[in-house]
Amino acid sequence: MPDFIASALERAPTANPDWLDDLQAAGRQTWAASAMPTRKTEAWKYTSLARLERGAYLQPPAPATPTPANLKQHFSIEGLDAATLVFVNGSFNPDLSSDALPDGIEMVRFAEANESQAEAIRAKLGQVVDGRQHLFAALNDAWLADGLFLRVRRNTRVDTPVHCVFLTTAQDQPFSLSARLLVVLEDSSEATIIEHFCSDDLPQNAFTNSVTELVLGANAKLQHYRLQREQEQAVHIGGVHASLGRDSTLNSFHLGMGSTLKRVDVVVNHHGEGAHCDLSGVYLPRHQQHVDYHTCIEHAVPRCTTTETFRGIIADEARAVFNGRIHIHPNAQKTVAELSNRNLLTSTRAQVDTKPELEIYADDVQCAHGATVARLDEQAMNYLQSRGIGTRQAEVMLSFGFINELVERLPDEAMVEFLRPQLASLFGRQSLVTGRPE
Amino acid sequence: MLSIRDLYANAGDTEILKGLNLEIGPGEVHAIMGTNGSGKSTLSHVLAGRTGYEVTGGEVRFLNQDLLSLATEDRAREGLFLAFQYPVEIPGVSNMEFLKAAVDALAAHRGEEPPDAVSFMKRAREVSAMVDLDPNFLKRGVNEGFSGGEKKRNELMQMLLLEPKLAIMDETDSGLDIDALKVVADGVNAFRREDRSVVLITHYQRLLNHIEPDFVHVLAGGRIVKSGDKSLALELEDKGYSWIDEEVA
Numbered sequence: 001m002p003d004f005i006a007s008a009l010e011r012a013p014t015a016n017p018d019w020l021d022d023l024q025a026a027g028r029q030t031w032a033a034s035a036m037p038t039r040k041t042e043a044w045k046y047t048s049l050a051r052l053e054r055g056a057y058l059q060p061p062a063p064a065t066p067t068p069a070n071l072k073q074h075f076s077i078e079g080l081d082a083a084t085l086v087f088v089n090g091s092f093n094p095d096l097s098s099d100a101l102p103d104g105i106e107m108v109r110f111a112e113a114n115e116s117q118a119e120a121i122r123a124k125l126g127q128v129v130d131g132r133q134h135l136f137a138a139l140n141d142a143w144l145a146d147g148l149f150l151r152v153r154r155n156t157r158v159d160t161p162v163h164c165v166f167l168t169t170a171q172d173q174p175f176s177l178s179a180r181l182l183v184v185l186e187d188s189s190e191a192t193i194i195e196h197f198c199s200d201d202l203p204q205n206a207f208t209n210s211v212t213e214l215v216l217g218a219n220a221k222l223q224h225y226r227l228q229r230e231q232e233q234a235v236h237i238g239g240v241h242a243s244l245g246r247d248s249t250l251n252s253f254h255l256g257m258g259s260t261l262k263r264v265d266v267v268v269n270h271h272g273e274g275a276h277c278d279l280s281g282v283y284l285p286r287h288q289q290h291v292d293y294h295t296c297i298e299h300a301v302p303r304c305t306t307t308e309t310f311r312g313i314i315a316d317e318a319r320a321v322f323n324g325r326i327h328i329h330p331n332a333q334k335t336v337a338e339l340s341n342r343n344l345l346t347s348t349r350a351q352v353d354t355k356p357e358l359e360i361y362a363d364d365v366q367c368a369h370g371a372t373v374a375r376l377d378e379q380a381m382n383y384l385q386s387r388g389i390g391t392r393q394a395e396v397m398l399s400f401g402f403i404n405e406l407v408e409r410l411p412d413e414a415m416v417e418f419l420r421p422q423l424a425s426l427f428g429r430q431s432l433v434t435g436r437p438e
Numbered sequence: 439m440l441s442i443r444d445l446y447a448n449a450g451d452t453e454i455l456k457g458l459n460l461e462i463g464p465g466e467v468h469a470i471m472g473t474n475g476s477g478k479s480t481l482s483h484v485l486a487g488r489t490g491y492e493v494t495g496g497e498v499r500f501l502n503q504d505l506l507s508l509a510t511e512d513r514a515r516e517g518l519f520l521a522f523q524y525p526v527e528i529p530g531v532s533n534m535e536f537l538k539a540a541v542d543a544l545a546a547h548r549g550e551e552p553p554d555a556v557s558f559m560k561r562a563r564e565v566s567a568m569v570d571l572d573p574n575f576l577k578r579g580v581n582e583g584f585s586g587g588e589k590k591r592n593e594l595m596q597m598l599l600l601e602p603k604l605a606i607m608d609e610t611d612s613g614l615d616i617d618a619l620k621v622v623a624d625g626v627n628a629f630r631r632e633d634r635s636v637v638l639i640t641h642y643q644r645l646l647n648h649i650e651p652d653f654v655h656v657l658a659g660g661r662i663v664k665s666g667d668k669s670l671a672l673e674l675e676d677k678g679y680s681w682i683d684e685e686v687a
Binding site: 389401406 | 489
């Protein structure tokens with residue numbers, strides 16, 4: 001097996017803007033000095049990287065050929081009035097993207113940044129994510145050639161969501177690509193950002209390594225979505241790293257639909273007092289897919305709140321990992337934090353490893369956490385059956401409801417309408433009991 | 439309609455029903471009264487096929503079928519309906535979706551096409567108006583965050599929509615204020631027809647001021663110990679249950 005650490009560096013792109021040189025060099029250095037995580041590495045205990053190493057995803061994407069037709073169907077969200085920015089296999093695609101962004105939001109691609117924009121990017125880029133803690137973020141730095149910078153100026157409310165699409169298509173050779181997004185909401189600004197990772201329907205041979213940094217100034221409010229809807233052969237390792245200023249609010253929703261290997265780290269740093277984070281997500285691996293969500297909420301300052309709810313339905317021979325850490329530092333008095341993770345296994349061969357980790361070093365805090373793995377609620381099953389609804393359909397309805405409960409509270413109606421039928425069709429397709437098509 | 443013979447049943451390890459007999463004809467309204475723990479709810483649960491109960495003896499015929507051999511959903515499809523005393527909350531499943539699934543399942547069982555979405559919605563709104571439930575409740579999760587009275591009215595709404603042949607109301611009147619009680623009574627009275635039967639399980643006589651029963655039964659110690667007409671309910675209201683215990687003893 002090739003040494004992934006060494007080979008990955010050989011492929012590092014060189015055609016990047018000069019002002020990213022130091023970040024790239026630091027990333028290379030961290031990556032080169034690291035060992036590939038194994039199952040003995042705590043953060044990777046339940047997730048093997050063998051599929052990544054075996055896949056030899058070391059080539060960069062093939063040069064942009066004419067964009068395949070009909071890619072739009074894979075990412076368009078009907079009814080969502082959004083500005084769309086599309087990357088296909090790592091390259092920005094102006095044809096598929098909106099011509100104009102809504103007023104109040106500035107979009108700059110790293111590769112095209114002028115001097116002052118470069119300075120603004122450089123001031124924040126890599127500041128939220130810690131490459132020493134997140135090895136693949138270091139690789140993302142090492143491969144850094146382009147990225148997307150979104151900035152909302154202070155006291156500006158942007159009502160139109162920005163839909164950032166990172167789409168892969170199947171290519172002749174396995175390849176890897178980086179996605180990098182930096183979002184800066186200046187003080188008292190508001191925006192909705194959708195990160196959407198998707199693909200065409202062919203068996204994917206891409207490894208996507210994505211890093212997103214969200215920087216919220218004082219009083220800023222971000223509605224954030226991260227949808228992972230790649231075809232199931234895709235490999236994706238990614239992270240969302242957020243820094244929350246005083247009295248800011250981050251609402252972040254995550255959808256994890258299967259990949260052969262998917263690992264997402266969500267790290268939220270409460271940096272300013274009074275910040276609030278509502279983090280929720282659903283994951284639905286099936287067949288032999290593997291999904292791993294690692295979340296970490298750092299409460300470093302007083303009076304911040306976190307509500308975190310993740311739910312998973314694991315079918316067939318799929319496997320899910322959820323690790324939810326809430327770390328309350330000694331100074332973080334008056335923290336209110338809640339973490340809940342519930343899982344449904346719909347086959348005897350499905351697996352989930354769930355681990356809530358609460359680390360509390362302050363005494364005046366309110367914290368609760370819970371994790372469950374269960375079958376469907378018997379009382380609810382019986383209630384549906386008592387109205388004539390058959391067992392199979394009752395199971396589908398309850399499983400869907402289990403997930404839908406988190407989806408229906410999303411503030412953007414178009415998003416709810418987009419997600420609901422997809423989730424419903426996922427349940428309609430196979431028997432939850434046997435895992436076999438009906 | 440329903441014929442119960444010498445029924446014995448356990449809830450968990452405890453024997454609750456001890457040789458219960460009851461005959462219900464089409465078009466009849468029966469009230470079953472009794473103290474806490476007399477077996478009223480166990481009877482309704484056993485009939486509807488709720489989990490957690492074991493029938494250890496006896497027989498129940500429903501429309502000339504062996505009711506106890508039918509799966510829970512098949513009992514409903516054959517026309518049996520239980521209004522739950524404690525309806526279950528199911529967040530994430532909308533009331534509308536739930537009702538449509540139930541109506542469709544019953545239609546399929548009768549070999550009929552399910553109603554189209556528009557006529558179903560229309561009917562659902564009509565029925566929700568009948569039970570004085572805001573149509574917005576249709577969009578909410580099943581019973582999610584409903585008050586006690588709203589849950590009871592939701593049960594009534596399901597009954598009116600599903601049009602069962604036999605409706606068992608398990609303490610539907612408990613916890614209701616007088617206005618809500620009237621709504622429930624009006625619903626049941628509207629439902630009454632010569633081919634439909636109703637069993638009202640209740641603690642109190644007050645519901646029977648609004649729904650006139652054909653028969654009143656007293657359940658005690660897992661058996662029907664006394665039956666009569668509506669005057670029996672008044673007598674119970676007046677004298678309590680203790681005189682029945684004495685009479686039976």
